[in-house]
Amino acid sequence: SAVRPNPKEGRKMEKMIVAMQDPDMGMKLRNQRLLITVIPHAMTGHDIIIWLIHKYSVCEEEALHLGGMLVKYGYIYPLKEPRSLVLQPDESPYRFQTPYFWTSTRWPASELDYAIYLAKKNIRKQGELMEYEKERYSLLHKKINHTWDFVVMQAREQLRASKQRRKADRIVLECQEQAYWLINRPPGFLLFSSVVLQIEVHRRALGRNRVKSSICLEGFYSEQYQNHDPIMQGCLPSNPWISDDTAHWTMNTEMVPVPTRLRVERWSFSFMELLNDAMGRQEFMLYLEKEFSAENLYFWQACEEIRHGESSKIVEKVEEVYKNFLAPGAARWVNIDSKTMDKTLEGIKQPHRFVLDDAQMHIYFLMKKDSYPRYLKSDLYKNMLAKAIVPQETKKSVFPFMRRQRHSSPSPAQAVAQATEEEGRHKGAG
């Protein structure tokens, strides 16, 4: 985020600030009462504007704008309504930010700084942080976890040191810090922690199993898919984008009375291909019902809904799954090995999104290794393949000019002009 002034801009603003605090020619400062405490060295928005008007011989509008910049970049901060970083031309009280927090001279705000600040605030306010602060605090806790002892220690030490100050000073300190963090977001990536994390990643990587290139690269050469790449080989009856004929889409909608041959072929490429096609999945379900093992697919689908569904529905869905598939005597009881079943039943006492993962995987691989291969050899599949449609190829549109009429603009003259323009822009393949 670009809320830092560039160095030159920063120096000019600082010069202005120093002039504003000149003992003779500077601003008239006064005590400001905040509830029961008196804060020294405060000024009103109105006074800031008057001073700027006289010092720089500008009109009120420009002074308001100029003063607004000083507030925006954190050189002056409001005492009441600290989140409203604007200059009010009235009796609203403001204060000069301490040079320690000048954005131009300070090192870039880091996550470590911010974590210490939030930790202090968390302790002081007994957990009552703003929502976005709570979220960032817990994110930081995770991200720079290995520095956390230091963060908490610093927070406590700094709070202890500030307790030894006068109340007015303490409030000022808090205001200054708060103003600083409202403007600065910590972008810095800790150099140290990133190296520590990197070492962890490398160590883990060294421990993993790798596959020989000759084995895994063979898998990329697959003749199967050659005919299933329209942009490369074309498609039947024609590519709608080229011929303007939507027959290809009509023939391949999710549910059709008779699917195309290519589509049914794809179901045999992998179990995932079969399940990803709604029709394929439906056919497979029919087959499983004949084999009296349909509960496996129903179970797998129910698990998918939990894994990808709303967080709020997890508990009730897991309960349903238990009732229908896992409980003794359940209507659609699934046959999982005892070890996995025990682990799962124990886990669902405290349901979470992934509690059924092991059971789901077990059933998935059962279907993949056993039912799926048999389905491909079954009459059900073979008949589907036999009666599948092989569309006739349609030649390209005989009247090329017809295609060009498709424009959302109303004017026919514009359409013709555009067509000529496009004709001229086409360049062939390399």
Add this chain to the structure above:
Amino acid sequence: MCDQTFMAATFGPCDSCGKASPLMNIYIKSEAINYCSFCVEMMACQQLQKGETLQSLKKESDSLKKKLEEERGKLNDVELHQVAEKVEVLSSLSIKTRRVLKGHGNKVLCVDWCKDKRRLVSSSQDGKAIVWDAFTLNKVSEISLSVFYFDSNAQNGLDNKCSVVPLSLDKNENLAAKKKSVAMHTNYVSGCTFTNSDMQLLTSSGDGTCALWDVESGQLLQSFHGHTADVLSLDLAPSETGNTFVSGGCDMKANVWDMRSGQNIQSFESHESDINCVRYYPSGDAFASASDDATCRFYDLRADREVAVYQKDSVIFGASSVDFSLSGRLLFAGYNDYTINVWDVLKGTRVSILFGHENRVSRVRVSPDGTALCSASWDNTLRIWA
């Protein structure tokens, strides 16, 4: 100066390393001292044993990396293009522009296809998202997005969000009113994708992290840390167990993550500049990346290494986006020199170059049934190629 409520040193020699730099006032055992930010960080890391310095840790990291490269190399008994020698050479392609979608008032930054294979949604720097029926060129709906890629209202401390807009076929519905803010990062959101349903959203951000969100409640489910610079792109793995995704960023790294644990399970560092885009191969066993170093690369997850580099002397400008054709044989890549190069994934050769856009190509996407390629560009248009 009249306002010195308390004195604080802001610049000077660090009490630890002695270097003159901006200082941080910290407390060690009730004593106030001044350290430079670097020494503070070093002290904050618990893992720091006596005698350890940043130098020694970096050395350790580099030697581990070298060892890792050696291990990876041991199983490298054949190259992809060698395996591909027995594969037929592709016949020449004649891919042309079939549609030009005009309507955005500024650079088109992002596009994605609808499951119905002909509608798509695009977003632009003009602050609008348009849903098109690309086949007829009709605009189905137009949605205003407030502060999409820009820093938002600093006063509320609320930053860079991701909004979910439910789309319906009812033309009269006021979609903008149903817009829902879901993700929240501390810096810009560079990319997002729904997971297998539209109940969860995965985002990548300029703050260096990726995050998984529950759409209904807006709650953060998991965060992913490991990149050391802005994350620019991510893609969900099309695998059977469906639990991983890959991200690419300005730290030149491509990382593979486990969505359940938040752990970084694999990391690849072979690009020489920012990675702008990552995309899985259809089988999920590999992925491709596009980078500012003007190359696209191909990584095999089981071999755990880079297996191909798609580059040519005549291709000088950075690649912004990649996508595979339906079978995975072709890789389409959009570049900053306004072109789209088509690569043979297996043989590593460039099979075609597509001209037409008048400014950078920001995104390329193959349609769900593989019949067409859509490209989005800074020339304010989208093109459909087939």
